[in-house]
Every structure is written in C-alpha cells, then in structure tokens.
Amino acid sequence: MTAEAVQAAVLRPPAGASATDDGDRPLRIALLTYKGNPFCGGQGVYVRHLSRELARLGHTVEVIGAQPYPVLDASSGPGGLGLTELPSLDLYRQPDPFRTPRREEIRDWIDALEVATMWTGGFPEPLTFSLRARRHLAARRGAFDVVHDNQTLGYGLLGLDRLGFPLVTTVHHPITVDRRLDLDAATGWKRRASVRRWYGFTRMQRRVARRLPSVLTVSGSSRQEIVDHLGVAENRIHVVPIGADTELFSPDPSVPRIPGRIVTTSSADVPLKGLIHLVEALAKLRTENPRAHLVVVGRRAEDGPVAAAIERYGLDGAVDFVKGITDQELVDLVRSAEVACVPSLYEGFSLPAAEAMATGTPLIATTGGAIPEVAGRDGETCLAVPPGDAGALAAALGRLLDDAELRRRLGAAGRERVLARFTWHQAAVGTVERYREAIAVQGGTAHAQRSAAAQLSRRRI
CATH class of the missing domain: 3.40.50.2000 (Glycogen Phosphorylase B;)
Structure with missing residues (x-):
C-alpha cells in the first residue's frame, strides 16, 4: 500500500463524540510514544518524567507505547499512571536488529506493511505505530479528554478530532535535521541513497505536521526549525521547555571529583x-x-x-x-x-x-x-x-x-x-495549559458543527 493510499484510508471520516472543557477538573490523558526506552534517547526520558509530573498534578495518564516499552515511575500524586502496550513486530531489537519475523508473527496488514518497509530499507515505526494507535483509540471513544502524541507524526493521527479526541503533538525537533547531518557525513552514493531511504518517513511527517492543530516544542530554536523544515504555521507552535529531575540530579559534596x-x-x-x-x-x-x-x-x-x-x-x-x-x-x-x-x-x-x-x-x-x-x-x-x-x-x-x-x-x-x-514540574504545568486550550477548541468546533447541522435541518423542515 502506498503512503497516499494509507493517508486516504486514515482520513475517511468516522462518526464520533467531541470533548469539551469544564474548567480545572483533572484530565484523562493518552500519551502516545512509538519508542519509549529512557536509556536510548530523549523521547523516553520525556515520557517518563512528564507522565510522572502530570500524575502528581492530579491527572490520569495512560501511556500507550510500543517496543522498547517506556519505563514509568510509580505515581506519587493524586492522579493515576499506567502503561498500555501496543506491540509492534520489534524489528530492531537487540541482539537481532533488522530481523525477519516468522510468518505466524504477521497478524494483519499493518504488520505486513512494517516488514515490507523494513525490507526495502525504510523505517516504518512512526507510520505503523500511528495506525495501530488510531485503531486502539477508535475502540475507546470517550475514554480520554486529550491525546498527546510524542513525535510520531504518522498518518494515523490525522482526523482524531472526528473520533472525539483533541490532539496535542510534541515535536522535539524535526528529524529532517538529523537527515541533513547524516547525509553530510555519508560517503559514497550507496550510503547516501541508503540514508535517503531510511529517512523516507520524514516526508509523511512534514505532511502530517502541517495539518496538526496544536504543536508543542521544547525551545525557540526548535520552533523555528519546525517552521522552516516542516512548514507548520507559527501560530500553531507553542514552546514548553522541558527540564531536569532536580531532586535526582543535584549536588553531593560526598562524591569526590576525579581530577581530569x-x-x-x-x-x-x-x-x-x-x-x-x-x-x-x-x-x-x-x-x-x-x-x-x-x-x-x-x-x-x-x-x-x-x-x-x-x-x-x-x-x-x-x-x-x-x-x-x-x-x-x-x-x-x-x-x-x-x-x-x-x-x-x-x-x-x-x-x-x-x-x-x-x-x-x-x-x-x-x-x-x-x-x-x-x-x-x-x-x-x-x-x-x-x-x-x-x-x-x-x-x-x-x-x-x-x-x-x-x-x-x-x-x-x-x-x-x-x-x-527547567524543571519537569514547570513542563507539566505548561503542557496542561495547552491540553485545556486544545479541549476548548475541540468543544467550540463541535458546538459550531452541531449548530450548523441544526440550522440546516430546520431549513429542510
């Protein structure tokens, strides 16, 4: 199936309810992450610490992730925190990355797409995770007040509003920056062709990013990169800096400094x-x-x-x-x-x-x-x-x-x-403000749609 065909299938409009904002009540948050291991990248660190601080603020957070699964801290606040595993084929796991799965592992067309993309040198996980996440959320309408995507930017996320889910997406920085630097470091046409194929998913991410209602990023520099590389309108990008765990990362004079x-x-x-x-x-x-x-x-x-x-x-x-x-x-x-x-x-x-x-x-x-x-x-x-x-x-x-x-x-x-x-508490507070804005916009849009439908119905009568 081509990328355009996948996009068309994803965008077929389903019926669904809308979420509305009702003040400062605790929120039910679905936090999506296609890679969540905190020991192999900043995205896993982000999910771990942000989810903990959101729960401390009193919200209920369900992290929905694929392998490597996120490591979450126990909730120490009034909110709830849990993990829902949404397994991929885990094609890049150690010690056998780029493995060929057994035939009985292929469960459906999304799995087949994942394998085919890997076999042809591409990186499938942002797309295939987004498709699985959409299917999962479609079966759970009304379960969440807001969906927060952590840089998946896959076609499956488009149209979640029609399922009743306001969407907020974090883009730490455009992966097109990584692509450019890897191409600069590549030697020989074969290596350069391989890099271009691997980063083929960035074309999808550009298309999706331009249609997202609310984008969070972590710095002013990333904000400008998102405008320049992804073509997202400036008024839809909001900077919410992340931070350090200042309780854990703190001075301790009892630890000796090693000279040099x-x-x-x-x-x-x-x-x-x-x-x-x-x-x-x-x-x-x-x-x-x-x-x-x-x-x-x-x-x-x-x-x-x-x-x-x-x-x-x-x-x-x-x-x-x-x-x-x-x-x-x-x-x-x-x-x-x-x-x-x-x-x-x-x-x-x-x-x-x-x-x-x-x-x-x-x-x-x-x-x-x-x-x-x-x-x-x-x-x-x-x-x-x-x-x-x-x-x-x-x-x-x-x-x-x-x-x-x-x-x-x-x-x-x-x-x-x-x-x-730069603390995680500050990051969580700023993120919740954007959640509530997205919920309010979704509620206002749904109200306007219902009003228009009612007026049309009265005219027909």
Whole structure:
C-alpha cells in the first residue's frame, strides 16, 4: 500500500463524540510514544518524567507505547499512571536488529506493511505505530479528554478530532535535521541513497505536521526549525521547555571529583552528537594535561569515525564508554567529573546539559541549535564554543580544568539556572495549559458543527 493510499484510508471520516472543557477538573490523558526506552534517547526520558509530573498534578495518564516499552515511575500524586502496550513486530531489537519475523508473527496488514518497509530499507515505526494507535483509540471513544502524541507524526493521527479526541503533538525537533547531518557525513552514493531511504518517513511527517492543530516544542530554536523544515504555521507552535529531575540530579559534596575527568552523553555512531570533535579535542588537550580523560555515557561503535579517531590518537586508555547504568550511577558519574561537555552539532533542547548543570558540574557546550537557550551565556553559566571546532573545545576544556574557582562559579550558576527555568514540574504545568486550550477548541468546533447541522435541518423542515 502506498503512503497516499494509507493517508486516504486514515482520513475517511468516522462518526464520533467531541470533548469539551469544564474548567480545572483533572484530565484523562493518552500519551502516545512509538519508542519509549529512557536509556536510548530523549523521547523516553520525556515520557517518563512528564507522565510522572502530570500524575502528581492530579491527572490520569495512560501511556500507550510500543517496543522498547517506556519505563514509568510509580505515581506519587493524586492522579493515576499506567502503561498500555501496543506491540509492534520489534524489528530492531537487540541482539537481532533488522530481523525477519516468522510468518505466524504477521497478524494483519499493518504488520505486513512494517516488514515490507523494513525490507526495502525504510523505517516504518512512526507510520505503523500511528495506525495501530488510531485503531486502539477508535475502540475507546470517550475514554480520554486529550491525546498527546510524542513525535510520531504518522498518518494515523490525522482526523482524531472526528473520533472525539483533541490532539496535542510534541515535536522535539524535526528529524529532517538529523537527515541533513547524516547525509553530510555519508560517503559514497550507496550510503547516501541508503540514508535517503531510511529517512523516507520524514516526508509523511512534514505532511502530517502541517495539518496538526496544536504543536508543542521544547525551545525557540526548535520552533523555528519546525517552521522552516516542516512548514507548520507559527501560530500553531507553542514552546514548553522541558527540564531536569532536580531532586535526582543535584549536588553531593560526598562524591569526590576525579581530577581530569570529562563526562559526556553520546552515541559514537550519531554524527549529530559531535563526539568525534570531542575525541579530537581530548587528543590536543592531553599534550598539555595528560590526566585528562573522557567517560562517554552511550554505546561504543566497534568501527566508524569515532573508533578510528580513538585508535589514531592513541586514546584507548583515555576514553571509556559506559551503558546500561542506573539513574543513580549516572548522577554519581556526572558528579564525579570536573567538567561536563555537550559537543553536539545540533540539539533541540539538550537534556544532558540541563542534567549536568543541575548537579552543579561545570559545563562546556557548543552553540548548536537550542543549547544556548538551556546552557545560558558564555562565561556566566557555561563555556560556549562553536559546533564542530575541536580546537576551541580543547582550549575551553584546558581553561576549565586549570581553574578551580571558575569551575565552582559556573557549577553554582548552572544549577540556579536550571532550578529557575527547567524543571519537569514547570513542563507539566505548561503542557496542561495547552491540553485545556486544545479541549476548548475541540468543544467550540463541535458546538459550531452541531449548530450548523441544526440550522440546516430546520431549513429542510
């Protein structure tokens, strides 16, 4: 089935009731996430912390997700919090990614579409999850006051208003940015063709995004990218910054700082994260500061540019990768560093920056994307460098490692900035405001439609 055929099937108008707003009553929220693992990306972190804080505010949140399933915190507030599993074929699971499912695993035409897209080099999950989510919601009309989609942007989400569900969608940043950077890093026409095919779903996301009634994003930089890349009207995009868990990510003087330790969160095989530039900076830095070493929270690729750079510069003993650690282990690792670093070429927000600042660890960050909105002014709450500039990064690392007073001042100022601007409680409050606006708009639209229908009926009589 072609993308256009899927879109046409999805948009056939079903009958349905409408939701209306009735003040500040607790809401019943369906939070959709096609990938929810908090250990392999910011979207899972978003779902975990936002759902917890919404429940603390008194709302009932049902997270509806596919593999890897979200990890949710127990509700510690008056609201409810639960997970509904909406399984895909899980074609990219470890240790057998890009697997071929058994014939008996194929349950319906959506499963067949998922396999066919994967076999032809595409990424099917945003589309197929949206189709399954629509089918699930159609069977539960009246169960939710609002549906909140976490960057699926699939055809199945269009027309949910006709099922009676106001829709709010979070776009952390347009995936077209990732596509552009991956194409820039690709070598050879075969690799470039493969990248274009993999990111084929971004065409669907552009079409869907332009028709969404309410889009949330996490920064002013992402807002402009959504306008430029996805063509969404500015008046339908609302900035609601996310934040750090400031109770967990907090200073602890009992955790000793390790001299020369630099910590970053990155995946070695994602050009967007700029890890190769940090490795090059470390090589320059160690000519003058041999104690300097790097701990990377993320997966180490056995080959590729980062692995080649580590070998080329003789850094095998100076760069360590850690993965699968607990939240507490992550916090203590960040606390143990003399410097935290975000070397990304682009970020839609940068949770690692906010979390490092929340622990009081001094930060060096690039000016890519929204990072300056989070990290603040150079010399006041962080040291800022241009993205992709290994020389500037090495100079900033050397300056900060050599100046204990500067580290103390930046660390304290960074935590104060996060407490004032970037907490999950603030994010939940701002998100609920947008929910209520969407519910009110849906109710007003439904009322106008009913009134028009009644007038037409009277004229016929």
